[in-house]
Amino acid sequence: MHLLEVENLTKxxxxxxxxxxxxxxxxxxxxxxxxxxxxxxxTTLFHxxxxxxxxxxxxxxxKGENITGxxxxxxxxxxxxxxxxxxxxxxxLPTIANVLVAxxxxxxxxxxxxxxxxxxxxxxxxxxxxxxxxxxxPAENLAHGxxxxxxxxxxxxxxxxxxxxxxxxxxxxxxxxxxxTHPIQRMHQEGRTVIIVEHKLYALxxxxxxxxxxxxxxxxxxxxxxxxSKNKKVIEVYMGKAM
Amino acid sequence: xxxxxxxxxxxxxxxxxxxxxxxTLIFGVAGIVNLAHGSxxxxxAYMFAVLAPIGLSQLGLLPALILSTISVAVISIIFYKLTIxxxxxxxxxxxxxTVCMALIFQQLMLQIFSAANLPxxxxxxxxxxxxxxxxxxxxxxxxxxSLVLFASLLIFITKSKIGAAMRAVSQDxxxxxxxxxxxxxxxxxxxxxxxxLAALAGIFIAASTTGVAASWMWLQPLxxxxxxxILGGLGSIKGTLIGGFxxxxxxxxxxxxxxxxxxxxxxxxxxxMVLVLLLRPKGLFGKRLEIEE
Amino acid sequence: xxxxxxxxxxxYSSFAADVFDIPPRLLAFLLLLILLAIxxxxxxxxxxxxxxxASVLAIFAASWDLLVGRTGQISLGHALFFGIGAxxxxxxxKYYGLPLWVTxxxxxxxxxxxxxxxGFPCLRVKGPYLALVTMAFPLILSSIVKWxxxxxxxxxxxxxxxxxxxxxxxxxxxxxxxxxxxxxxxxVVSSVILYKVANSKTGIVFISILDDEVASKxxxxxxxxxxxxxxxxxxxxxxLAGCIQAHxxxxxxxxxxxxxxxxxxxxxTFLGGMGTIYGPLxxxxxxxxxxxxxxxxxxxxxxxxxxxxxxxxxxxxxILIIKWPRGVARFVTDKLEDLMEARExxxxxxxxxKRQKKK
Numbered sequence: 001m002h003l004l005e006v007e008n009l010t011k012x013x014x015x016x017x018x019x020x021x022x023x024x025x026x027x028x029x030x031x032x033x034x035x036x037x038x039x040x041x042x043t044t045l046f047h048x049x050x051x052x053x054x055x056x057x058x059x060x061x062x063k064g065e066n067i068t069g070x071x072x073x074x075x076x077x078x079x080x081x082x083x084x085x086x087x088x089x090x091x092x093l094p095t096i097a098n099v100l101v102a103x104x105x106x107x108x109x110x111x112x113x114x115x116x117x118x119x120x121x122x123x124x125x126x127x128x129x130x131x132x133x134x135x136x137x138p139a140e141n142l143a144h145g146x147x148x149x150x151x152x153x154x155x156x157x158x159x160x161x162x163x164x165x166x167x168x169x170x171x172x173x174x175x176x177x178x179x180x181t182h183p184i185q186r187m188h189q190e191g192r193t194v195i196i197v198e199h200k201l202y203a204l205x206x207x208x209x210x211x212x213x214x215x216x217x218x219x220x221x222x223x224x225x226x227x228x229s230k231n232k233k234v235i236e237v238y239m240g241k242a243m
Numbered sequence: 244x245x246x247x248x249x250x251x252x253x254x255x256x257x258x259x260x261x262x263x264x265x266x267t268l269i270f271g272v273a274g275i276v277n278l279a280h281g282s283x284x285x286x287x288a289y290m291f292a293v294l295a296p297i298g299l300s301q302l303g304l305l306p307a308l309i310l311s312t313i314s315v316a317v318i319s320i321i322f323y324k325l326t327i328x329x330x331x332x333x334x335x336x337x338x339x340x341t342v343c344m345a346l347i348f349q350q351l352m353l354q355i356f357s358a359a360n361l362p363x364x365x366x367x368x369x370x371x372x373x374x375x376x377x378x379x380x381x382x383x384x385x386x387x388x389s390l391v392l393f394a395s396l397l398i399f400i401t402k403s404k405i406g407a408a409m410r411a412v413s414q415d416x417x418x419x420x421x422x423x424x425x426x427x428x429x430x431x432x433x434x435x436x437x438x439x440l441a442a443l444a445g446i447f448i449a450a451s452t453t454g455v456a457a458s459w460m461w462l463q464p465l466x467x468x469x470x471x472x473i474l475g476g477l478g479s480i481k482g483t484l485i486g487g488f489x490x491x492x493x494x495x496x497x498x499x500x501x502x503x504x505x506x507x508x509x510x511x512x513x514x515x516m517v518l519v520l521l522l523r524p525k526g527l528f529g530k531r532l533e534i535e536e
Numbered sequence: 537x538x539x540x541x542x543x544x545x546x547x548y549s550s551f552a553a554d555v556f557d558i559p560p561r562l563l564a565f566l567l568l569l570i571l572l573a574i575x576x577x578x579x580x581x582x583x584x585x586x587x588x589x590a591s592v593l594a595i596f597a598a599s600w601d602l603l604v605g606r607t608g609q610i611s612l613g614h615a616l617f618f619g620i621g622a623x624x625x626x627x628x629x630k631y632y633g634l635p636l637w638v639t640x641x642x643x644x645x646x647x648x649x650x651x652x653x654x655g656f657p658c659l660r661v662k663g664p665y666l667a668l669v670t671m672a673f674p675l676i677l678s679s680i681v682k683w684x685x686x687x688x689x690x691x692x693x694x695x696x697x698x699x700x701x702x703x704x705x706x707x708x709x710x711x712x713x714x715x716x717x718x719x720x721x722x723x724v725v726s727s728v729i730l731y732k733v734a735n736s737k738t739g740i741v742f743i744s745i746l747d748d749e750v751a752s753k754x755x756x757x758x759x760x761x762x763x764x765x766x767x768x769x770x771x772x773x774x775x776l777a778g779c780i781q782a783h784x785x786x787x788x789x790x791x792x793x794x795x796x797x798x799x800x801x802x803x804x805t806f807l808g809g810m811g812t813i814y815g816p817l818x819x820x821x822x823x824x825x826x827x828x829x830x831x832x833x834x835x836x837x838x839x840x841x842x843x844x845x846x847x848x849x850x851x852x853x854x855i856l857i858i859k860w861p862r863g864v865a866r867f868v869t870d871k872l873e874d875l876m877e878a879r880e881x882x883x884x885x886x887x888x889x890k891r892q893k894k895k
Binding site: 276 | 604610612657660661663664665667668669671672673675676679680683795796799802803806810847850851853854857858861
């Protein structure tokens with residue numbers, strides 16, 4: 001059984017078809033990348049997978065269960081979490097409270113081991129992404145790079161089996177990008193399945209084992225990073241037709 | 244009876260639509276929930292009540308009409324500059340401040356004119372039977388002028404440059420600013436238009452009925468505007484027109500058919516509003532956001 | 537004997553840490569002491585009556601602030617709960633003759649149920665739409681209780697009168713004092729509860745909903761359930777305020793559903809500072825001070841100009857809101873914190889200077 005099964009997913013916004021009959025599977029323990037030029041439908045795909053939008057047709061199955069059209073918080077509590085392309089911290093709350101919120105969800109709460117307080121667990125999660133110093137800072141005072149890490153910490157707080165990262169390296173310097181690959185690799189080693197949407201191909205290709213390419217809402221290629229980087233159609237789509 | 248409903252519903256509908264479109268305009272373009280919108284309705288009626296008798300003997304009613312409308316427009320711009328502008332980034336603050344000003348306007352009118360009714364001369368004397376119902380020329384003129392104004396507004400917004408600017412700002416404020424649109428001036432213009440339309444609606448309704456009396460005269464038109472905007476769908480001018488007619492007809496139907504209906508009529512816009520929000524929050528023609536970005 | 541003193545000392549130090557070290561709380565505590573002492577200093581029944589209404593208004597405003605300032609659900613119709621509290625306790629008394637220590641809790645319970653019922657449709661809408669729909673409810677009820685066919689039930693314009701007062705067995709002067717202390721105690725208890733809720737994990741989730749509902753959902757939070765919770769708690773205290781008011785005035789009449797009552801908590805909270813617990817409380821006292829003292833006793837306005845009182849008050853409020861958009865009380869506490877920070881920096885500066893000199 002595949003961890004995630006997407007079948008014939010289609011979404012239209014008025015006259016624009018954002019996703020057209022997209023199908024793919026992701027197995028447990030994989031780390032998969034989704035790439036494609038802007039407007040290819042990547043973020044729409046994430047919105048659909050996490051229940052923020054409903055598809056016009058097609059199904060999404062998670063752990064064998066049909067989760068198409070379920071409400072976002074229910075999907076999270078089944079073990080599917082996500083981060084946002086444009087960070088969405090809780091500005092008025094201190095950093096640690098941001099994580100505490102996620103620990104208040106049914107799933108997040110369950111996963112706190114006996115004898116540990118939620119605060120303790122939140123501190124550990126912040127340590128994992130290197131944010132312990134900023135613990136009591138209001139989230140609105142954090143730098144962009146820190147906020148990206150906070151997004152991840154918050155998503156991890158719900159102990160997801162599948163984590164969707166939407167452009168985690170967006171707006172980060174090369175050093176920050178390199179730094180962020182560690183927690184991502186670590187969570188993959190811990191057994192979590194990860195799907196990453198990214199534009200920074202050099203960072204992504206080194207991180208993932210399989211790549212899916214979207215263009216104008218359709219899946220145009222799928223394979224290992226090496227195969228994809230040699231794929232004529234993909235190169236054409238990114239670079240334009242060869243002279 | 245049906246003829247009564249048919250005709251009076253149309254008249255009410257047209258004027259209500261005129262009133263409501265100002266409210267939706269200022270909300271769509273500037274994001275301002277102007278709870279004092281009904282006050283402009285009231286001020287227009289009062290201005291006219293004061294100026295009309297002066298004009299009647301010499302120049303006719305048209306100058307009084309124009310003067311009243313312009314003065315309300317001017318007041319609205321001052322109102323915007325002094326009270327809304329400082330707090331414009333906080334939605335709740337705007338609501339609080341505008342409602343306070345609405346209360347102030349109401350009390351001011353009560354102070355100056357007391358709670359008594361102020362009669363308003365009708366535009367045109369005489370009436371004509373339509374479908375067996377006697378309709379005053381005043382009411383007919385109200386209907387016609389409202390529709391004409393509504394159509395002009397529509398053309399202005401869709402065809403003119405300023406109208407395009409309004410549409411741009413209502414869709415994406417920041418980009419519009421980057422494109423060089425002076426949002427501040429646009430807001431003032433929109434405020435003036437919004438208030439003028441409300442004032443005219445106030446004059447029409449007061450002239451068609453018993454005149455003007457402050458007590459809660461700012462609340463009904465406000466509630467009406469809300470209900471129409473919600474029913475028609477925010478951001479849709481067409482929706483406002485249709486919404487206006489629906490509510491106008493609903494009111495007339497209840498007032499004429501239900502016993503003691505007159506007392507219940509104020510409740511109608513509210514009930515419709517609640518029902519719409521329960522069953523179809525985006526209204527008839529509204530655009531709904533799927534995920535708030 | 538020793539254990540008792542140690543216990544007392546322990547209680548005192550925890551209390552001191554909780555209250556004395558934190559400027560806003562210290563301020564609140566001092567004000568509370570002053571308020572408690574007032575009847576002893578100046579037993580003027582008029583002053584007591586004013587302050588009693590301030591307490592009721594404060595509870596009402598605090599309930600509103602929890603919903604709006606903490607959870608971000610804009611309510612322009614809080615008078616609904618206030619009025620339901622008032623009328624429920626009145627109707628229970630009228631039809632069942634129950635004493636007020638039975639009718640009031642029951643009325644509050646009804647208030648909570650109504651809040652949850654109202655919550656459902658309200659949750660589907662946001663922002664201005666929510667504001668408008670909440671505004672509608674009390675106005676609908678206002679028309680209903682005034683509707684002539686229902687006169688025997690709600691007794692129309694005059695409302696249900698001759699409700700039992702709180703302390704009928706005391707002489708009039710003492711009644712005022714007793715009512716004053718009762719409402720003050722209820723205010724303190726309500727504030728503490730609301731404060732605990734606001735600072736609990738649930739309160740943190742409320743703020744997350746206020747800040748970013750989408751992110752909250754993405755963190756696994758059932759936003760709908762939390763919103764309903766906020767509605768329920770808010771409705772509880774709002775209807776409590778309505779009940780108290782009804783028995784203080786011994787009448788429950790249509791004005792309790794009026795728009796002015798819906799706007800009171802908004803204006804008052806804004807004055808004091810939204811999103812805090814002390815904000816609405818401070819705002820309530822400031823407002824009552826303005827309304828009943830400044831513009832009534834201090835500045836005498838001739839009766840032909842009666843309408844100008846409201847104009848004046850509202851103008852002052854508008855000016856205050858524009859000047860201090862975060863609220864007057866917030867302004868004060870912000871200044872206090874700045875002062876404390878400045879003093880800390882100064883001390884640290886001196887200490888560093890001393891160390892430098894030693895070298």
